[in-house]
Amino acid sequence: MSLYQEILVLYYSSNGATRELADAAARGVASTPGVQPRVRTVPPVAAAGEQRSVPDDPSLPPYVARVDLDKTMGLLLGSPTRFGNMAAPLKYFIDSLIDVWLSGTLTGKPAGVFTSTGSLHGGQETTLISMMLPLLHHGMVLTGLPYSQFPALNTTQSGGTPYGPTHVAGPSGDREVDDTEADLAFGLGQHVANLALRLSN
Numbered sequence: 001m002s003l004y005q006e007i008l009v010l011y012y013s014s015n016g017a018t019r020e021l022a023d024a025a026a027r028g029v030a031s032t033p034g035v036q037p038r039v040r041t042v043p044p045v046a047a048a049g050e051q052r053s054v055p056d057d058p059s060l061p062p063y064v065a066r067v068d069l070d071k072t073m074g075l076l077l078g079s080p081t082r083f084g085n086m087a088a089p090l091k092y093f094i095d096s097l098i099d100v101w102l103s104g105t106l107t108g109k110p111a112g113v114f115t116s117t118g119s120l121h122g123g124q125e126t127t128l129i130s131m132m133l134p135l136l137h138h139g140m141v142l143t144g145l146p147y148s149q150f151p152a153l154n155t156t157q158s159g160g161t162p163y164g165p166t167h168v169a170g171p172s173g174d175r176e177v178d179d180t181e182a183d184l185a186f187g188l189g190q191h192v193a194n195l196a197l198r199l200s201n
C-alpha cells in the first residue's frame with residue numbers, strides 16, 4: 001500500500017495551457033505533507049465518420065482508469081473552455097461514470113476545477129460551473145478559491161476566479177500561464193489536499 005494518500009489531478013488539454021495549470025495544481029498537492037498527486041488525462045474523442053488519432057506523446061500522463069477514482073481522496077478537474085463549456089473528451093469520460101456514481105466512490109470527497117480560455121470574458125466561470133455540476137451529482141464537496149486565502153483574486157489582470165483557477169491564452173492560444181495564474185492553481189492544489197486530509201480525519 002502507498003505511504004501517501006493521493007489526490008487525482010485529471011485534465012484534458014489540446015494545446016497545453018490546461019496542462020500547465022494541472023501541473024501547477026499537482027505541485028500544490030505535492031507541497032502538502034502526506035499527500036501526493038496522481039496526474040491523469042483523457043483521450044480525444046471523434047464524431048462518427050471523423051478520423052482522430054490518439055497523440056503519441058510520451059510526456060503525456062497515462063489515461064485515467066477506474067482505479068484512479070477508487071484510490072483518490074479528492075479531485076482536481078481541468079478542461080479548456082469550449083464554447084463556454086468543458087471540452088467533449090472530458091465530458092465523454094464523465095458520462096462513462098455510471099458505476100462510480102452508483103457505488104458512491106466520490107461521495108464526500110473534496111473537488112476543485114480549473115480552466116483556460118482564449119479570451120478574458122470567454123466563459124471561464126460557466127466552464128468551471130459546467131465541471132462542478134456532475135461532481136455535485138457524485139456527492140463531491142466542491143471548493144473554489146477563498147478571497148481570504150488568495151488576495152491575488154482582487155488584483156489579477158489575467159486569470160483567477162473564486163470559482164477556481166483560470167488562464168487566458170489569448171486569441172492565438174499562445175499566452176503562457178503567468179505567475180498569478182500558476183500561483184492560484186498551485187493554491188487550489190494545496191487547498192483541496194488540506195481539505196481531503198481534514199475530511200478523512
Ligand SMILES: Cc1cc2nc3c(=O)[nH]c(=O)nc-3n(C[C@H](O)[C@H](O)[C@H](O)COP(=O)(O)O)c2cc1C
Pocket residue numbers: 012013014015016017018019079080081082083084085116117118119120121122123168169173
Ligand atoms: C472548439 C473551440 C471552442 C472554444 N471556445 C472558447 C470559448 O468559448 N471561449 C474562449 O474564450 N475560448 C474558447 N476557445 C479557446 C480555448 O479555450 C483556449 O485556446 C484554451 O487555452 C485551450 O486550452 P488548451 O491549451 O489546454 O487546449 C475555444 C477553442 C476551441 C478549439
